Structures are given as structure tokens and as C-alpha cells.
Amino acid sequence: MRPTTNIYPARTYHKLSLDTGSFNTASFRPWHNPAQDNFGIIHFRAPSTSYDILLGINALDMADSTDLSLKCSLLSFADNSARLNLQSWGNTIQYSSGCSWLSVPADDPDFQSGRYYTIDHQQWSKPQVSTRIVFKRSYPSPPKVVVWLDTIHTDANTNCRAHVYPSDVATDGFTLHLDTWHDTKLHLAGATWVAHSSDRTDIHSGSFCTEDVKTTAHPQLENSARIAFNGANFSSSPRIFMALNKLDIGRQRNLRVSPVHASDVTNTGMTWHLNSWAETELFSAGASFVAYEK
Template sequence: MADNDAPHLCIEKTTGNKTLPLSNLRPSRSGSGPPSLAVLHSTFWNPGTSIRVKFMSGGTPRVRQRVQYYAQQWEQYANIDFRFVADDDPDADIRISFEKDGSWSYLGTECWTIPKDEATMNYGWFDDNTSEQEFSRTTIHEFGHALGCVHEHQSPKALIDWDREAVYAAFVSPDGWSREDVDRNIFNRYTAAEVEESLFDINSIMMYFFPGRLVKSRVGSPVNYVLSVTDKAMITTIYPFQTHNSGAWSTLSDRLWYPPVALNARQIDFDPPYPSPPRVVVGLTSVDMYYGTNLRVKAYADNIAESKFRVHIDSWANTELYSGDATWVEAEDADADYQTGTFDTQGLHPWNQPQQKNSARIKFKNGYQDTPNVVVWLSGFDMAKGHNWRIAVSADGIDKDGFTIHLDSWADTVLYAAQASWIAYAKGKDGVASGADDTRNYRPWYPAQEKNGRKVDFKAGMYNRVPKVFAALNYFDFDSARNMRIKVSTPQVTADGFTWHGDTWGDSLCYGVGVSWIAFG
């Protein structure tokens, strides 16, 4: 292959406006792409999409393995799953060939317009002797195109002062490009309305190498082999993960467990921000409370804006709350696939008229085409001391228009009030799974156990990378003669499943515990 001062031809294919860039020049051993990460709006995939990728003809086992490895570098920062499938899969979105006609890719979802027996991406110079740097540079770059990223030397923010005659001299030839080809592929730029771009980033993986002799300043671009800091931030903005932060908070991250504090809150930032205030669904994951007073606690979100919100874990009256943890998931306000809400038993009866059985019919704002999945979390409760603490939240009667939510206690428990949060999502939504489990499914309530939980398996083939799991309480049964201490967690998540834990400590007696969970991958 040529040296870094001899650009190698590479095609960035598009089926769109022929006055816009159709292809780009790229050196075989140098960087590639635009001065920053720019993406074409019209070719975006939906965040969370599983994009099916297959190899067509060619490519040794090593070459194919390296392409897959470097393609999936994007998945660390973009909510996209490149799902590599069998060579004979008839429904692959991206189809890779290894013909000797340069390296190129169609932009984003434009691959859907290409006949299924034709390639949508090509690598023209990979073999078993190709270096890791070259695999990294070219593969990450081409899969950037597959995500809708364009060469930003053709971005509206690109202000490269080309030496036009030098560029024509470098690339115009009888069996190559015409001057019109050079204009289209190097000088023409997208409009601001068509792309979303970051500030100029000469270190972008999409920044193609050009030698100094092609610009009037005589200062060329560097060779870029990996995603830049700006690339990572920008692609996360375009393909955000379901929750734009850790999705969890503990009061112990802000204070010691003792002395107890009634009002606890923390501002949580959305990174990246949302276009409008999102919906935030909050559930309790842990409490540590004194047994000698009524148990009163509530987790909730307020002050929700585009860039931040506040999460609370509060108690009131004489309750002594040593600590509390909460988890949450977020849904864009405009995302109709997700519907969310809360339920408070005080909408059925006053708190001072305790009632063990509480249920209500929840009607979706917009009906679903098919029966959706519904996840319910316990977010608050108010129970009397001196009686064992028992509560369960569940959903049944789920149909296209709504479901029935239940917040119940039993035996001698005195339940003054309780709150739950819920999230419904379209069945079959790409990359989303959910469920519920509790100790009643695998052991008797007596004797009490300190360590609880078990393995949950995802549906076979659901994920080929580790998803993010959010789990919160949906049930517990505790002895009221000891402090109420419980913590649920999912520390061991793989692409095949996870193990949930519902553990207590100290002298607390846990007769049962359960969780509801939702996973995004």
C-alpha cells in the first residue's frame, strides 16, 4: 500500500442528493473522515436497534474476526447493537464484501434501499498481513458511515482552505476522477439542516488524512486510528442509552447511615441532555429503617428538566431512615413505545384508613397495537410498627388499552398507604427484556434467610453483549421486631442473564423478597 502522502481512494456511498458528496479519498495507511464527527439526520437508526451484519464473499477468518471486533467499538458509546449473523442470513441490514475496489460504506439506513444480494460495505485491502492499526482505522471509520457519520471536511463547519489546483492535480486522471468528481467528493459540503455535528475535531476517526500539500497552510491532518473524545460524546448524543446517567443513587453516597435523616435528595444530570424533559420512573432498591417507629418512605423524582432532575428518598413524622437506595429508568417524552406512570393508594382511601387490598385500572394514554409488557416497582410505603411488614406490587389483566395494578399486604400487616411506579413498552421492542421474580417461587417463607436471589436467564440469543439491568423491589416480608434492612442488586450481568440478590444484614429477619427488572441492550 501507498505511504501516508499518497491518498487511497475510498467511496462513502449515498443514495441521496447527487450534488452532495458521494465519495471520499482516503489513504491506505493514514487517517480518514471529517474534521469532526458529523452525522446525516436522514440516515439515523433508532437508538437501541439491533443492526444485522453479515459477510458476503471473501475475507479470511482472521480478517472477519478483526472487522467484527473493531466494528463493535462503537457499541461502547452508542446505543446500537451490531449483530453479526450467518453468511446466508437473508435479512442482514449491512452486507460486507472484500472486493478490490477500495473501502466504502453506504450511510446509515440507506443500506435498506440496496438490493439484498448486493454489498452495503466493502473492504478493499484487508488480508492476514494487515496491521491492527489499519484494521482499527478503517473498520471503525466505515462503521461510522454505517451509523450515519459523514466526512466532516464536507460538514458546514469545515473551513479547510484547500489548494484546489493541488487537489485536482492529485486526484484527476483519465481513468479516475474528473474535476466534477473532485468537487462533489472533496469541496462540496452538506448544509447545516442536513447534519448534526460537533465542533471541529481534527482527531476524529471520521477525519480522513490529507497531506499538507493539499491545503494552502501546508499543514495536513493527523493519522487517526481510534475514536476521539469528541467522537465518543457525539455518538452518545445521537444514539443515547436508555438512561443518560448511572440510573442509581444511594443516600450513603452523600452521608453516613447514622444519624438518620428524613429528607434526602440529589441532583442528577442527563448526559447528554434530552430535547425536552423526559419521564423518569423511580423504584426503591434498599432501605435501612428503625423498627420502633412506623415505616414511612417514598422515592420519587421532581424538577425534571432537559438536562437534570432531582431524585428523593424521604421519610416523615417520627420514622428513622438510616439509608435508602433508588433506581430509575428514563424515557424520552416523544417516545410513544414507552408509557409510564405512578399509583398511590391514597387515591383510593385516606392514609388513616388502612386497607390491605388496593387495586386500580390503569388506562394507557395511547393504546398499543399488541399487548405490551409492563414493569411495576415499589416506590413508597407507610406501615404500622408492631406488625410484620408485608407488601407486594403486581400487574395483571394487561391488554392493549391498560392493566390492573395491585398494592397489597396480608395477615396482620397494617398498610396505611403505598406507592408504585410503572413502565409499559411495546412487545418485541428491540433490545428490551423484562420480568419479575421473588423468593416465593423457590423457597418457603420460613425460616427467614439473610441471602436471597437466584439466576435469571434471558431468552436465548436475546443479547450478544452485556445489557444494562435495572431492578427494584416488588415484594417483601419482614419481621417487625427487628430493624427493616433490605438491599436488592444485580452485580453479575452477562449476555446470557444475571443473578439478582435481595439481602439483609444485622439481626433483620427476611421471610421473603422480590424484584421486577428491565434490561436494555
């Protein structure tokens, strides 16, 4: 007698209805006219009232003699647009900045997201934070989780160092870390996270870092590498959301990160770019990404 085999049907998911884009202060003012409030409008392909809009820092240019403070804030919604602010405060001189946005259907049972701020849980003088995030809905197996920075405030007298990342991902949640190191004074940081089932073939998420191609001991302005969309089954080149999850920049020069971006995007992979310019000392930078079927 032939042995019987249990065949389980493949899980099915809601058709993805994500949207992404970016916003930069360079679109409405020159860098040499710094401003602490930078208001703008972003537009969506679908009505925003049924979506969660997630923001993440993707570029910055701040003066070397001031604190680095930057927050991506969503102010209001319309049917297919939203108003946001790239805001600095205190003595920060913000020459330019940029953010990426990702709109996520609020009723998608598989795609979950949230935000976390250190100020809600710990004093600024104790910057290393880890907290357990609990999903509203548990997954049948540990999902894929990515996190990125949407707020940062570091002291003017120390290097800008911050890193947000997940660990101990389980079916019901994960541990979110928001750290600094050495002598950096991290007054405030905020992170946004997303989670989705790890066996999806219409989405691929992950992270990359300049340390994939160089060491932190040697600052480097241009950094890139090719990564593959392993496990995905895209029928064409996917759309890509990217936002910074790590910064390590010297304070002796302006703090500059060019808009993180991808090139040569195909259905099997992409080349990421994490760059700076001029005399900036970019010891390290990292970013998270979400690639999804168009």
C-alpha cells in the same frame, strides 16, 4: 400450484434511548446519623427535559420501633440532572435508603409509563387496592408490563408487608394490584409502572422474588438465582434497572434490604441478589427489572 404465504414485515421501533442509575443516602451521610429528608442530585447522559424520570425503592434500613415510611420524590430538573429526595415522615428513623432511576423518552410511542398512589383512591384502613390502568396508546397485542414500589408507609406494630404487581394485561391496559396481608397496616403505598411491546428484542423486563429460591417460613439474609433474557437479542451485556416490588419483613428487628442488584450480567442472562444483614427477619422480597441494549 404452490400455496401463497402471507409474509408480514417485522415491526420496527424507535431506537432505545434509556438511561439508568441509582442514588443512596450512604453517598453523603453515615447510617448512624439518621435523617428524614435526604436530598441529592442524579445525572443523565442525555438532557432530562425530554425524558420522564421514573424512581423506585431499591434499599432501606429503618429502625424496628417506628413506622416504615419512605417516598422517592423528584423535585426539579436541569439540562442533564435532577434533584430528588428520599423522604420519611412521622416517627420513622431512617438510617439509610436507596432508589433506582430510569429515564424514558417522553415521545417514545412504544414505551409507556405512569404512577399510582393508594391515597388517591382508597382509605388507608382498606389497604388492598386494585385498579384498571388504561394506556394512552393501545398496543397491537398485549404488551409486557412491570411495576415497582416508589412509596411505602406501614405501621410500627405489624410486619412490613406490601406487594405490587400487574394482571389481566390487554392491548389497552392492565390491572394494577397494591396489596398487603395478615395484620399489616399499610397506610400508604405508591407504584410506578412501565409497558413496552412484548416482541421487542432490544429490551427484556420481568420480576423475581426470594420465594423463587426459598419459602417465606424461613427468613434468609442472602438470596440469589440466575435468570435468562429469553426472547432478547442483546449484542452485549445490557444495562439493568431494578427496584423492589415486594416486602415481607419482621418488625422485631430493623427493616433492612441491601441495594437489589445483578451480577454476572451477560447478553443471555444475569444473577439477581436480594439480601439483608445482621438480625433482620427477611421473610420475602421481590423486585422488577428492565434490561436494555446499551
